[in-house]
Amino acid sequence: MNHHSRRDFIKTGALGSLLIGTGIFAGAACTSVKQRGKAKNVIFLVSDGMSVGALTMADHVLRRRDGKPSNWIRLLEEGKVRQANMDMASANALVTDSAAASCSWGCGHRVNNGSVNIGVNGETHKPILPIFGDAGRSTGLVTTAEITHATPAGFAANVESRNMAEKIAEQYLDRRLDVLMGGGDRRYNPEKRSDNKDLYAEYRAGGYHVVTSKQEIGSRLPDAPFLGVFDHGHVPYTIDHLHTPELMESVPTLAEMTELAIQKLSSNPNGFILQVEGARVDHAAHSNDPAGLIYDQIAFDNAIQTALDFTENRDDTLVIITTDHGNSNPGLSSGSNSNFDKINHFKHSSEWVRRQLNESSSVSRIKEVMEEATRLQLADLEATAMRDVLRGVYTHVASRRSGMASVYGEILSNHTNITWASTSHTSDYVELASYGPGSEALEGYVKNTDLFRVMVEAAGIEERFLTFEEEMAA
Numbered sequence: 001m002n003h004h005s006r007r008d009f010i011k012t013g014a015l016g017s018l019l020i021g022t023g024i025f026a027g028a029a030c031t032s033v034k035q036r037g038k039a040k041n042v043i044f045l046v047s048d049g050m051s052v053g054a055l056t057m058a059d060h061v062l063r064r065r066d067g068k069p070s071n072w073i074r075l076l077e078e079g080k081v082r083q084a085n086m087d088m089a090s091a092n093a094l095v096t097d098s099a100a101a102s103c104s105w106g107c108g109h110r111v112n113n114g115s116v117n118i119g120v121n122g123e124t125h126k127p128i129l130p131i132f133g134d135a136g137r138s139t140g141l142v143t144t145a146e147i148t149h150a151t152p153a154g155f156a157a158n159v160e161s162r163n164m165a166e167k168i169a170e171q172y173l174d175r176r177l178d179v180l181m182g183g184g185d186r187r188y189n190p191e192k193r194s195d196n197k198d199l200y201a202e203y204r205a206g207g208y209h210v211v212t213s214k215q216e217i218g219s220r221l222p223d224a225p226f227l228g229v230f231d232h233g234h235v236p237y238t239i240d241h242l243h244t245p246e247l248m249e250s251v252p253t254l255a256e257m258t259e260l261a262i263q264k265l266s267s268n269p270n271g272f273i274l275q276v277e278g279a280r281v282d283h284a285a286h287s288n289d290p291a292g293l294i295y296d297q298i299a300f301d302n303a304i305q306t307a308l309d310f311t312e313n314r315d316d317t318l319v320i321i322t323t324d325h326g327n328s329n330p331g332l333s334s335g336s337n338s339n340f341d342k343i344n345h346f347k348h349s350s351e352w353v354r355r356q357l358n359e360s361s362s363v364s365r366i367k368e369v370m371e372e373a374t375r376l377q378l379a380d381l382e383a384t385a386m387r388d389v390l391r392g393v394y395t396h397v398a399s400r401r402s403g404m405a406s407v408y409g410e411i412l413s414n415h416t417n418i419t420w421a422s423t424s425h426t427s428d429y430v431e432l433a434s435y436g437p438g439s440e441a442l443e444g445y446v447k448n449t450d451l452f453r454v455m456v457e458a459a460g461i462e463e464r465f466l467t468f469e470e471e472m473a474a
């Protein structure tokens with residue numbers, strides 16, 4: 001908990017890196033994490049693209065609507081977590097992408113934006129899920145993005161580009177991950193894959209239990225390794241999920257997936273590592289969509305509760321709660337609280353709105369769709385701006401503000417006071433909360449790459465598992 005222990009960590013952490021090559025890492029040299037080997041389990045929860053404003057506004061909504069704080073803020077309020085600011089820069093950019101961000105945690109190296117555990121000189125870094133798997137732990141990935149997307153891939157795959165999603169799906173099978181849940185049917189389905197391979201059949205042949213809807217799951221996962229793919233692409237935004245009964249039937253929430261994953265993974269007496277990603281907070285931020293953002297952040301917060309339920313009355317689990325970068329820096333700007341409370345009545349995301357409209361939509365049709373999605377009545381000027389974007393004739397002096405995302409965000413800011421700085425990732429140092437064995441090293445200011453060593457040391461993973469076998473032989 002004190003600053004002294006953290007400085008020791010940084011010092012011996014650097015020493016530990018030097019010693020890896022000589023095989024001394026597993027010995028007494030690395031005493032940085034005080035509770036070395038005490039973490040049987042690691043649960044890593046990441047809200048993707050979560051600026052502090054997203055965390056704040058989700059907490060505002062929960063306090064004002066439900067009379068209770070978010071789990072994340074309550075943990076801070078009650079002093080139950082250690083807190084840090086984390087520098088998420090990648091090897092080649094102050095502003096990271098999700099692939100490089102996840103790899104910094106997943107392999108302990110900064111890589112270039114877009115690459116997945118391939119270093120700046122082409123070197124292959126073994127990611128943390130195969131490391132834990134080889135050490136006898138169970139491994140899992142749960143996300144609201146496609147399961148092959150950048151953040152889960154950063155913990156489990158090695159490819160030159162995050163865009164190689166079909167190959168990532170094959171690597172997950174080769175690496176025998178125990179639980180995979182998210183979207184991304186198009187990466188598995190033979191009718192959708194570019195090579196027409198039937199990845200579902202390959203997974204089944206490899207012993208996996210495969211499902212493509214919530215109804216097929218039942219109350220617990222089978223003993224076999226498990227693949228659950230619940231959408232063609234990313235799973236729906238929470239705000240759309242909540243207001244579409246068919247989706248509620250067929251697609252589990254992030255918290256439901258997390259609970260099933262923990263239940264299954266924790267049956268391994270050697271322990272497990274699980275990454276849980278609230279992926280669409282990032283997508284909503286790119287879209288300057290306040291309801292998409294806030295409700296997906298709340299869904300992520302519900303997954304934190306699931307982790308808390310598991311760790312209650314146990315001290316053998318390192319829990320890390322963070323984000324990989326800011327995005328668009330949303331925030332509540334001054335105005336009346338009742339404007340902000342309008343967010344409680346939204347029914348759909350901007351993605352849903354876009355699906356109802358096209359380049360020939362009229363101003364009155366736009367107003368009708370927006371009223372259905374947000375319960376707001378747009379002014380003619382606002383709906384006209386949206387129509388002009390749809391027709392490709394809207395221009396704005398600021399290049400970052402000329403697309404639909406900016407126009408949508410600015411129109412809604414007139415009504416809700418929720419404002420945005422851009423439509424892309426930011427370099428802001430990010431919030432990091434953690435508890436359990438190993439968390440003592442995560443206070444103050446940390447670098448993204450520190451987390452890899454903290455997880456590996458806290459779990460007491462032996463040095464021989466940190467590289468792929470063939471590389472050690474070479």
Ligand SMILES: [Zn+2]
Binds near residue numbers: 098282283286327425
């Ligand atoms: Zn993003």
